[in-house]
Amino acid sequence: MSDEQRMVSFGFREVAEEEKSRLVGRVFSNVARRYDIMNDLMSLGIHRIWKQALLDWLAPGPDTQLLDVAGGTGDIAFRFLDRLAAQNGQARASVCDINPEMLAVGRARAQERGCLDRVAFGCGDAEILPFPDARFDAYTIAFGIRNVTHIDRALAEAFRVLKPGGRFLCLEFSNVDNPILERLYDLWSFNAIPAIGQAVANDRASYEYLVESIRRFPPQKSFAGMIAAAGFKQVKWRDLSAGIVAMHSGWKF
Numbered sequence: 001m002s003d004e005q006r007m008v009s010f011g012f013r014e015v016a017e018e019e020k021s022r023l024v025g026r027v028f029s030n031v032a033r034r035y036d037i038m039n040d041l042m043s044l045g046i047h048r049i050w051k052q053a054l055l056d057w058l059a060p061g062p063d064t065q066l067l068d069v070a071g072g073t074g075d076i077a078f079r080f081l082d083r084l085a086a087q088n089g090q091a092r093a094s095v096c097d098i099n100p101e102m103l104a105v106g107r108a109r110a111q112e113r114g115c116l117d118r119v120a121f122g123c124g125d126a127e128i129l130p131f132p133d134a135r136f137d138a139y140t141i142a143f144g145i146r147n148v149t150h151i152d153r154a155l156a157e158a159f160r161v162l163k164p165g166g167r168f169l170c171l172e173f174s175n176v177d178n179p180i181l182e183r184l185y186d187l188w189s190f191n192a193i194p195a196i197g198q199a200v201a202n203d204r205a206s207y208e209y210l211v212e213s214i215r216r217f218p219p220q221k222s223f224a225g226m227i228a229a230a231g232f233k234q235v236k237w238r239d240l241s242a243g244i245v246a247m248h249s250g251w252k253f
Helices: 017-043 047-058 075-084 100-113 151-161 179-201 204-216 220-229
Strands: 007-010 013-016 065-069 092-097 119-123 136-142 162-173 233-240 245-251
Touching (some): 007 017, 007 204, 013 017, 017 100, 017 179, 047 136, 047 162, 047 233, 047 245, 065 075, 065 151, 075 092, 075 119, 092 100, 136 151, 151 162, 162 220, 179 204, 220 233, 220 245
Parallel strands (some): 065 136, 092 119, 136 162
Antiparallel strands (some): 007 013, 162 245, 233 245
């Protein structure tokens, strides 16, 4: 099968490889304006705790140069800057997202917060990052890597743009390890979340895709293997909320 004919998953559907980024882009264009409020509703606010845990594990220093990928609305970047606000350092955040609508929301939020001098927003593909080699101390991606077409290419790019000694951290939905909770989670995911998407964002289809994409993402151990294959060392993961989400960490040495 040629590259032009290769098929990849888009939720529970199989689509032509070259079509996935366009379809994902349409999803996030549709949800951009309601993205943050929908995160609160879909997770019952728990996404805030998960993101805090990510920053806790990162433990950035006052001069950390952070790249947050697929974080267009700025949520991780703002938490990073808030954590270091009291320190007299040179920490800066760069946000890279493939979706202009998501970035527009992030820039508007940064302007409201008065932190445009400490966070830069740029449009770019996680598989072909627009940054030089060894540019950043830390790379984060929260609830974004499952949407890229080629996870291995995104991981290779993460490795490339990190400095020696740099840290990769990913927060992503994962495999629940409790059968009863898994059943309840499925009921919530496949019934409540699309209904909330329809009621709040007038968009059921996008949220059906987002739920389906979670089920197609590799389980914790398999994803850890992919991170190690990209060159990262000391690869570990931590489950949160019984595996509803997992944080994966790796170092570039």
